[in-house]
Amino acid sequence: xxxxxxxxxxxxxxxxxxxxxxxxxxxxxxxxxxxxxxxxxxxxxxxxxxxxxxxxxxxxxxxxxxxxxxxxxxxxxxxxxxxxxxxxxxxxxxxxxxxxxxxxxxxxxxxxxxxxxxxxxxxxxxxxxxxxxxxxxxxxxxxxxxxxxxxxxxxxxxxxxxxxxxxxxxxxxxxxxxxxxxxxxxxxxxxxxxxxxxxxxxxxxxxxxxxxxxxxxxxxxxxxxxxxxxxxxxxxxxxxxxxxxxxxxxxxxxxxxxxxxxxxxxxxxxxxxxxxxxxxxxxxxxxxxxxxxxxxxxxxxxxxxxxxxxxxxxxxxxxxxxxxxxxxxxxxxxxxxxxxxxxxxxxxxxxxxxxxxxxxxxxxxxxxxxxxxxxxxxxxxxxxxxxxxxxxxxxxxxxxxxxxxxxxxxxxxxxxxxxxxxxxxxxxxxxxxxxxxxxxxxxxxxxxxxxxxxxxxxxxxxxxxxxxxxxxxxxxxxxxxxxxxxxxxxxxxxxxxxxxxxxxxxxxxxxxxxxxxxxxxxxxxxxxxxxxxxxxxxxx
Numbered sequence: 001x002x003x004x005x006x007x008x009x010x011x012x013x014x015x016x017x018x019x020x021x022x023x024x025x026x027x028x029x030x031x032x033x034x035x036x037x038x039x040x041x042x043x044x045x046x047x048x049x050x051x052x053x054x055x056x057x058x059x060x061x062x063x064x065x066x067x068x069x070x071x072x073x074x075x076x077x078x079x080x081x082x083x084x085x086x087x088x089x090x091x092x093x094x095x096x097x098x099x100x101x102x103x104x105x106x107x108x109x110x111x112x113x114x115x116x117x118x119x120x121x122x123x124x125x126x127x128x129x130x131x132x133x134x135x136x137x138x139x140x141x142x143x144x145x146x147x148x149x150x151x152x153x154x155x156x157x158x159x160x161x162x163x164x165x166x167x168x169x170x171x172x173x174x175x176x177x178x179x180x181x182x183x184x185x186x187x188x189x190x191x192x193x194x195x196x197x198x199x200x201x202x203x204x205x206x207x208x209x210x211x212x213x214x215x216x217x218x219x220x221x222x223x224x225x226x227x228x229x230x231x232x233x234x235x236x237x238x239x240x241x242x243x244x245x246x247x248x249x250x251x252x253x254x255x256x257x258x259x260x261x262x263x264x265x266x267x268x269x270x271x272x273x274x275x276x277x278x279x280x281x282x283x284x285x286x287x288x289x290x291x292x293x294x295x296x297x298x299x300x301x302x303x304x305x306x307x308x309x310x311x312x313x314x315x316x317x318x319x320x321x322x323x324x325x326x327x328x329x330x331x332x333x334x335x336x337x338x339x340x341x342x343x344x345x346x347x348x349x350x351x352x353x354x355x356x357x358x359x360x361x362x363x364x365x366x367x368x369x370x371x372x373x374x375x376x377x378x379x380x381x382x383x384x385x386x387x388x389x390x391x392x393x394x395x396x397x398x399x400x401x402x403x404x405x406x407x408x409x410x411x412x413x414x415x416x417x418x419x420x421x422x423x424x425x426x427x428x429x430x431x432x433x434x435x436x437x438x439x440x441x442x443x444x445x446x447x448x449x450x451x452x453x454x455x456x457x458x459x460x461x462x463x464x465x466x467x468x469x470x471x472x473x474x475x476x477x478x479x480x481x482x483x484x485x486x487x488x489x490x491x492x493x494x495x496x497x498x499x500x501x502x503x504x505x506x507x508x509x510x511x512x513x514x515x516x517x518x519x520x521x522x523x524x525x526x527x528x529x530x531x532x533x534x535x536x537x538x539x540x
Contacts (some may be wrong), residue, residue: 034394035394035395035436035437035438036395036436036438037395037436038395038396038397038398038403038405038435038436038437039379039393039395039396039397039398040397040398041372041375041376041379041397041398041399042348042350042351042371042375042398042399042400059095059381059382060095060096060097061095061096061097061123061124061381062097062098062099062120062121062122062123063096063097063098063099063122063123063124063125063126063377064098064099064101064117064118064120064122064124064125064126065081065084065098065099065100065101065125065126065127066101066103066113066114066117066125066126066127066128066133066137067080067081067100067101067102067103067126067127067128067129068102068103068104068129069081069100069102069103069104070102070104070105071104071105073104073129073130074104076129076366077103077104077129079363079364079366079367079370080127080129080150080366080367080369080370080373081100081370082355082358082359082367082370083351083355083363083367083368083369083370083371083374084098084126084370084371084373084374085358086351086354086355086358086371086374087370087371087374087375087378088374088378089354089358090354096378096381099117099120099122101113101114101116101117103127103128103129103133107132107136110133110136111136114133114136114137114140115140118140118141118142118145122145123145123381124145124146124147124148124377124380124381125137125141125145125146125147125148126147126148126370126373126374126377127147127148127149127150128149128150128151129149129150129151130151131151131152131153131155131156132156134147134149134151134153134156134157134161134163135155135156137149137161138156138157138158138159138160138161141160143159143160144160144387145160146160146162146380146387146391147160147161147162148162148163148164148373148376148377149161149162149163149164149165150163150164150165150366150369150370150373151163151165152165152166152167152168154167154409154410154411154445154446154447157409157410157411158409158410160410161410162391162406162410162411162412163406163410163411163412164369164372164373164376164399164404164406164412165369165412166323166344166365166412166414167411167412167413167414167446168196168199168200168203168322168446169203169207169442169444169445169446169449170342170413170414170416170441170442171322171323171324171341171342171343171416172200172203172204172207172294172322172342172444173203173207173442173443173444174342174416174418174441175292175320175321175322175340175341175342175418176204176207176208176211176213176292176320177211178320178340178342178418178431179211179213179290179292179318179320180211180212180213182290182318184213184289184290184318185214185288185289186213186214186215186216186287186288186289186290187208187213187214187215187216187288187289187290187291187292187320188215188216188217188218188219188236188288188290188291188292188457189201189204189205189215189217189218189219189292189294190219190221190232190236190291190292190293190294190295190300190303191204191218191219191220191221191294191295192220192221192222192223192294192295192299193220193221193222193223193228194223197220197223197294197295198220198451198452199446199449200294200322201218201220201294201452202449202450202451202452203444203446203449204292204294205218205449205452206444206449207444210443210444214288215455216287216288216457216458217236217288217455217456217457218452218453218454218455219232219235219236219454219455220232220454221295221299221303223295223296223299224298224299226302229299229302229303229306230306232303233303233306233307233309233310234306234310235456235457236291236307236457237282237286237307237310237311237312238284238286238457238459239281239282239310239311241284241459241461241462241485241486242281242282242283242284242311242462243281243282243311244485245282245283245284245462245463245464245467245485246277246280246281246282246283246464248464248482248485249277249283249464249465249467249468249482250274250277250278252464252465252468252470252480252482253270253273253274253277253468253470254274255479255480256270256470256474256480257270257271257274260474262471266471269469270470273468273469277468280311281311282310282311283462283464283467284462284464284467285462286312286316286317287457287458287459288317288457289317289318290317290318290319290320291307291317291318291319291320292320292321293319293320293321293322293325294321294322294324295324296324296325296328297321297324297325297328297329297330298328298329298330300321300325300330300336301329301330301333301335301336304319304333304335304336305335308335313335314335314336314337314338314339318338318339318340319336319338319339319340320339320340320341321339321340321341322341322342322343323341323342323343323344323416325341325343325419326341326343326344326365327364330421331421331423331424331425331426331427332423332424332425333421333423334423336421336423337421337422337423338420338421338422339420339421340418340419340420340421340430341418341419341421341427342416342417342418342419343416343417343419344365344368344401344402344414344416344417344433345401345402345415345416345417345432345433347363347365347368347400347401348368348399348400348401351363351368351371351400355367355371363400365401368399368400368401369400369401371399371400372397372399372400372401372404375399376391376397379397388408391406392405392406392407392408393405394437395436395437396413396436396437398435401414402414402415402433402435403415403433403434403435403436403437405437411445413437413441413442415433415434415435415437415441416433417429417431417432417433418430418431459486460484460486461484461485461486462484462485463482463483463484463485464482464485465481465482
């Protein structure tokens with residue numbers, strides 16, 4: 001406890017210390033340097049020979065931090081604030097002054113706070129957290145003052161405003177690149193019907209074209225709305241068409257068994273086919289072999305659950321997601337086993353230890369971004385390079401979240417890893433994140449995308465007769481002939497001649513794996529026993 005007191009006393013002296021000086025010129029070339037190994041921004045400017053809080057004769061600088069310290073975003077602001085304090089505790093200098101400003105309240109209040117911070121003539125600004133505030137700051141700050149923000153909205157960047165946050169396009173492009181490596185022959189996109197979801201869908205559409213992966217359908221659902229998610233799952237699974245094909249195939253087999261005189265061997269074969277078809281509600285191949293989920297873990301779980309009830313499981317198509325799955329309980333859902341998603345590397349052990357020492361808990365990704373921002377600010381102050389040359393170093397940096405660099409547009413580029421779910425609750429890394437930028441990681445930028453509307457799946461239809469085997473002489477009878485059932489097929493009141501059609505079940509994988517009727521409302525898997533889920537049967 002005494003050690004902690006001394007450390008916090010040192011921090012208090014730093015926050016109250018005086019300082020001055022200007023950031024210096026931001027002119028100069030910064031994009032002509034050769035790309036090499038990234039600099040470890042966590043340790044490269046740690047002057048261990050200096051005493052805590054000493055003045056090492058280096059440049060005097062003021063750093064302003066704009067974060068919400070009250071209101072609904074208070075917890076996020078405090079997480080970043082703690083990580084910034086942690087960075088300065090590691091590298092304390094009395095000639096570097098850091099001042100925190102509470103960026104909360106309504107627009108006018110936040111504007112006044114930004115003006116107050118600018119009046120201190122900071123050499124570098126850390127924050128804001130949100131895009132709206134970053135845009136306000138960009139419009140009124142001196143052009144030579146660099147801003148290290150935490151927004152992921154690229155429209156708020158530029159003119160000296162940068163971000164250390166993950167840009168959404170990168171997670172999408174990374175996982176689509178993995179889909180290409182997995183030789184996906186076609187996919188569908190399931191996205192939330194909001195501004196963020198539509199943006200991500202447009203990025204995914206652009207990236208899929210770039211990586212030569214056909215997109216067979218794009219579907220939008222209302223986030224958190226079970227009926228909307230159910231409707232999307234039904235349409236994406238082509239359930240009506242595939243159900244009608246199954247019904248017609250069973251009808252033909254049942255009619256033959258009822259009306260025809262058959263050798264026992266033929267009767268046994270047809271009965272076996274009918275029995276197998278009766279254990280599922282759908283028939284026919286899908287025009288895609290993968291699904292890209294662009295929503296969070298909860299919505300993706302619900303979609304997967306409904307898809308399973310409509311005859312599509314993780315045995316039938318490959319599931320892929322984005323970093324939105326990180327830290328969700330999707331990892332313990334066995335229906336998602338085998339699914340892959342792109343996310344940031346593990347947070348460095350050194351930062352975890354420091355943050356835990358300060359707070360008694362583990363840091364999250366947002367905390368790690370704050371640590372990187374503080375280290376970048378310190379690095380800029382002590383660097384011999386101009387501001388742009390330092391921040392936009394093409395070799396990048398190694399931070400608490402692995403390799404990253406900042407582009408002249410203000411966008412950050414972060415190296416991502418690929419994770420795989422196995423139902424155990426602990427995702428495993430199957431592809432490590434790159435540790436440098438010698439090979440460019442990203443080609444897709446949000447500025448080059450445009451909104452894409454919902455796109456229904458186009459298909460040549462399913463002919464039920466292609467999936468059953470009946471004697472050739474019976475195929476010539478008109479009552480046993482079948483025709484293609486298309487994607488817009490709306491089933492009429494087709495009465496099955498199968499007298500046992502009292503219980504309907506779905507069997508997308510193994511013969512002994514029975515799943516309930518699609519009209520059944522899925523229950524959260526953690527609330528039921530898994531040993532019973534595959535044997536539930538629902539009466540029509």
